[in-house]
Amino acid sequence: MAAPHPPIDPYDHGMLDTGDGNLVYWETCGNPDGKPALVVHGGPGSGCSAGVRSSFDPERYRIVLFDQRGCGRSTPHAADPDTDMSLNTTEHLIADMERLRRHLGIDKWLLYGGSWGSTLILAYAERHPARVSEIVIASVTTTRRHEIDWLYRGAGRFFPEEWQRFRDGVPEAETDGDLVAAYAHRMASPDPDVRAGATADWCAWEDAVLSAEPNGAPDPYTGRPPRARLGLVRICSHYFAHGAWLEEGLLIREAGRLAGIPGVLVHGRLDISGPLDTAWELTRAWPDAELVVIDDAGHKGSAAMSAAVHTALDRFARTREEQGNQVPRPRS
Numbered sequence: 001m002a003a004p005h006p007p008i009d010p011y012d013h014g015m016l017d018t019g020d021g022n023l024v025y026w027e028t029c030g031n032p033d034g035k036p037a038l039v040v041h042g043g044p045g046s047g048c049s050a051g052v053r054s055s056f057d058p059e060r061y062r063i064v065l066f067d068q069r070g071c072g073r074s075t076p077h078a079a080d081p082d083t084d085m086s087l088n089t090t091e092h093l094i095a096d097m098e099r100l101r102r103h104l105g106i107d108k109w110l111l112y113g114g115s116w117g118s119t120l121i122l123a124y125a126e127r128h129p130a131r132v133s134e135i136v137i138a139s140v141t142t143t144r145r146h147e148i149d150w151l152y153r154g155a156g157r158f159f160p161e162e163w164q165r166f167r168d169g170v171p172e173a174e175t176d177g178d179l180v181a182a183y184a185h186r187m188a189s190p191d192p193d194v195r196a197g198a199t200a201d202w203c204a205w206e207d208a209v210l211s212a213e214p215n216g217a218p219d220p221y222t223g224r225p226p227r228a229r230l231g232l233v234r235i236c237s238h239y240f241a242h243g244a245w246l247e248e249g250l251l252i253r254e255a256g257r258l259a260g261i262p263g264v265l266v267h268g269r270l271d272i273s274g275p276l277d278t279a280w281e282l283t284r285a286w287p288d289a290e291l292v293v294i295d296d297a298g299h300k301g302s303a304a305m306s307a308a309v310h311t312a313l314d315r316f317a318r319t320r321e322e323q324g325n326q327v328p329r330p331r332s
Contacts, residue, residue: 004310005054015075016066016100020087024096025073026066028104030058035133035317036106038097039065040113040121042139045235047072047228055112055310060317064109066100068093068120071231078238079230081190088235090244094124101131110316112309114138115274115299119244122251122282125258134316135263135289138309139271139299140279142251143244151273152180152240155209158272162208169201184237187230199233209273216300252278255285263289264312266305268297 010027017023030053037056041048048065056063069088070078077083097120101109110133111121118137125132141147156163170182186198203221210220217223224232263286267279276293283291292312297305 004314005056005058007050008053008058016096016103018069018092018096018099021076021084022069022087022092022096023075024066024069024100026064026100026104029053029063029065030056030061032062034058034060034062036062036064036104036109037313038101038109038111039063040097040111040117040124041065041068042113042115042117043071043232043236044068044116044120044239045071045078045232046116055306056313057317061313062106064100064104064106066096069096070235071228077227077231078234079227081188081192081195085188085234085238088238089242090120090123090239090246093120094127097124098128098131107131108133110134110136110313112136112313115141116143116239119143119246119251122255122258123244123246125261126251126254129257129261132258132261135258135261136266136309136312136316137263138266138301138305139274140265140267140282141274142249142278142282143240143246144248144278145243146248147274147278148180148240148243150275151209152205155272158212159208162205166201166205166208169198178241180237181241183233184241187234187237195230195234198237199229202233202237203229206273210298210300212272213268213270213298213300215297215302220300252281252285255282255289258286259288261288262316264292264308264315265289266292266294266308266312268294268299268301268305270296270298273299 008029010029013027015023039052047067067074108131113121118140119142175182183198186194206221265279267276283289292308294305296302
């Protein structure tokens, strides 16, 4: 899937001190005086990708990327068993985004992301609607507990053999009826073999759920470097075991807070891991959102899905004279 714009490098980057021992990596690309846009990556725990920079017109956007706590270049990394995961919650990430916005001298920014990133975008935007100009989301999720239950149990109806292997990755005595929480517990083990085994089983299941899709790499989870896999699974299981610390259904129920914020939701009809109904429900609750359904795409996307995202980002782009939504940055 070709990006619409050529690869670019950051013109600035740094480590944001959160005040509690975490350092959050950030970078800015494109036009320093362009329309501010924040990329909110998925996972949770995937880290930001250099390739997403090219989704934006570098002449018209000031593109901000960051690695959420515990992953990518942020420190401490969740792959380290001594990392305190109690300091990594949705509330912490929302606060980090606000701290980064202020640090960069931005008044309002467009938010773009997908999968888990859509949950974090919605949570942030509903908390700080005055700070959001537009929203573009691919592969909508809201991390409701019934969405988590579908991904880690219900989807086993399509892949019974693979799900049984996932289920067997945790001894029956450890599950207490909550398989995701049991994996989170194993990912906190001081035994590296326990963590490695849980990581391998989790990633194999994630890849199995995506295996029926016609596009994308066959091993988006198991194909990651070992340290990135460990961090990703530890963060994912930690967040999903707690329902992302969100009241069930809150993000859709409170979507009226997004009134006046234009949004484009792009979702693949073939998405088994995150079925289309969540995006549809969100569109009904958010009157300024447009739902674009891509018939040939699943969670991993397709050329048509990328094109729809790029069209939305180009539509929301503003020239330097039009945007006027950035406060002056302090002189260095």
